[in-house]
Amino acid sequence: MAAKTLKQGFTTGAAAAASVKAALLVLVTSRVPTAVDIAFLTGEKKRIAIKQVLKLSDTCCRASVIKDAGDDPDITHKAEIGARVTLTPARELTVIITGGKGVGRVTKPGLEVEVGEPAINSGPRQMIQNVVEEIWDQYNLSGRSVTIEIFVPKGELLAKKTLNARLGILGGISILGTTGIVKPMSHDAYIATIRSSISVAIARDIDTLVFTTGRRSERFAMGLFPGFCEEAFVQTGDFFKAAIDEALNKPFCQQIIYTIFFGKAVKMSLGFEHTHAAKSDLTLNKLALWAREITGDERLVCNIKQANTARHAFSYIFPDYPELLTFVGKKIQATAGRFARGQIQIRVIILDFEGQKAFDSQEMEEIT
Numbered sequence: 001m002a003a004k005t006l007k008q009g010f011t012t013g014a015a016a017a018a019s020v021k022a023a024l025l026v027l028v029t030s031r032v033p034t035a036v037d038i039a040f041l042t043g044e045k046k047r048i049a050i051k052q053v054l055k056l057s058d059t060c061c062r063a064s065v066i067k068d069a070g071d072d073p074d075i076t077h078k079a080e081i082g083a084r085v086t087l088t089p090a091r092e093l094t095v096i097i098t099g100g101k102g103v104g105r106v107t108k109p110g111l112e113v114e115v116g117e118p119a120i121n122s123g124p125r126q127m128i129q130n131v132v133e134e135i136w137d138q139y140n141l142s143g144r145s146v147t148i149e150i151f152v153p154k155g156e157l158l159a160k161k162t163l164n165a166r167l168g169i170l171g172g173i174s175i176l177g178t179t180g181i182v183k184p185m186s187h188d189a190y191i192a193t194i195r196s197s198i199s200v201a202i203a204r205d206i207d208t209l210v211f212t213t214g215r216r217s218e219r220f221a222m223g224l225f226p227g228f229c230e231e232a233f234v235q236t237g238d239f240f241k242a243a244i245d246e247a248l249n250k251p252f253c254q255q256i257i258y259t260i261f262f263g264k265a266v267k268m269s270l271g272f273e274h275t276h277a278a279k280s281d282l283t284l285n286k287l288a289l290w291a292r293e294i295t296g297d298e299r300l301v302c303n304i305k306q307a308n309t310a311r312h313a314f315s316y317i318f319p320d321y322p323e324l325l326t327f328v329g330k331k332i333q334a335t336a337g338r339f340a341r342g343q344i345q346i347r348v349i350i351l352d353f354e355g356q357k358a359f360d361s362q363e364m365e366e367i368t
Contacts, residue, residue: 009070010046011177013124014038015081016150018048021131022063023085024146026055028139039130040180041123051080060086069182074189075161076173082151090145095132097125097148102155103175108168108231110203111196119164119174120150127180150175163193166230167200190237195246197234198253204231207254211236211243213264213275220355221259238264241273244339255345258336262314262328262358265350269331273339283310287328291317294324318358325350329359 010018021036035049053063064082084100099105099118106113112121132146152158155172159165164174178188201209210225210233212218218233225232236243247253260268266283267275288304291297300316307313317324329348336346350359357363 007070009068009182011180011182012067012076012081012175013127013177014180015065015067016083016124016175017127017131018065019063019081019083020085020128020148022050022053023061023083024135026053026061027087028135042179075158079158080153084149086147088145090143092143093136094145095129097128100149100151102152102172103150104159104164104169104172106168107170108200110199119169121176123177124175167196191239191242194234194236194239194243198246198250201231202250202252206232207252209234209247209253210257210259212259213237217259217261220351238274238276240268240275241339244336247344253344257347259349261351263310265328265332266310269328271335284313287313290327291324294327295321318352325359326364329361333361
């Protein structure tokens with residue numbers, strides 16, 4: 001059977017641009033479109049359905065679109081993204097883009113958008129600019145100022161499910177998209193969040209970052225480092241190498257402290273750049289092999305092979321076999337150091353089930 005072709009979607013930025021185009025077409029032609037063609041920044045085009053159009057006056061119209069993330073749904077999948085467009089007399093075409101209800105505002109430095117501005121990134125702004133210029137060229141229009149207010153009716157609620165507040169984006173979501181296209185499994189949005197998190201930290205002169213793989217490990221990491229400010233903590237998900245790559249792009253970063261649970265730790269110790277790619281049977285078989293080489297305990301080897309998960313295997317390893325845990329931790333440190341090309345100091349902390357340190361590479365170095 002042939003593999004299913006995953007459906008591409010479009011970003012919040014593309015949805016905003018489509019809403020702008022629909023509203024402009026109503027003001028310019030008095031015709032209400034049911035869908036509009038949008039050119040992505042890759043040169044590709046997509047027809048996007050319009051949810052709603054409301055002409056408020058001869059010079060003002062609002063329209064909205066339902067964002068479709070395709071087969072890679074995210075927090076904003078099926079969210080309504082809209083634009084209120086107002087035309088005023090002007091000698092030449094000018095485009096003013098603002099954020100309305102549900103669009104966050106930037107309050108911390110280090111992001112692509114300046115402090116005080118609505119969180120509408122450069123990609124969406126360029127797509128909106130292109131849409132306006134396309135309409136002006138198509139209908140041979142003269143000057144006029146085009147004021148565009150992007151809005152997301154449920155943006156404040158959606159933002160609570162994101163890291164926006166950590167990044168200093170308050171009051172709603174960000175309007176994002178490098179090209180306008182959402183490619184399934186590309187994970188562009190997650191990597192963009194990692195990049196933004198690191199940028200915000202560096203802007204605050206933070207040179208030591210605490211990488212965690214999710215909210216739970218981050219919560220425990222914050223308990224281990226109570227003196228660190230919130231911006232120092234970065235959730236990297238499965239993106240082991242990509243997160244380090246982003247830190248490498250910020251020369252100010254001096255140290256990364258990876259604070260992880262054993263399940264991710266074993267996958268990272270195997271050298272996987274993206275830990276989701278590691279299969280459970282592969283990791284357990286390798287872990288069992290290491291257990292035999294390091295401890296010579298065949299009962300432990302058997303328990304690891306029969307474990308359901310690496311987490312399950314951890315219950316056999318800790319605290320009775322610290323040498324095996326140390327081996328895994330040092331393998332992670334070596335792999336991360338290779339990814340960092342020796343330019344960033346790497347510290348690895350493996351947590352137990354209660355969030356306490358089961359292994360700390362710094363403590364091992366102090367002992368030796």
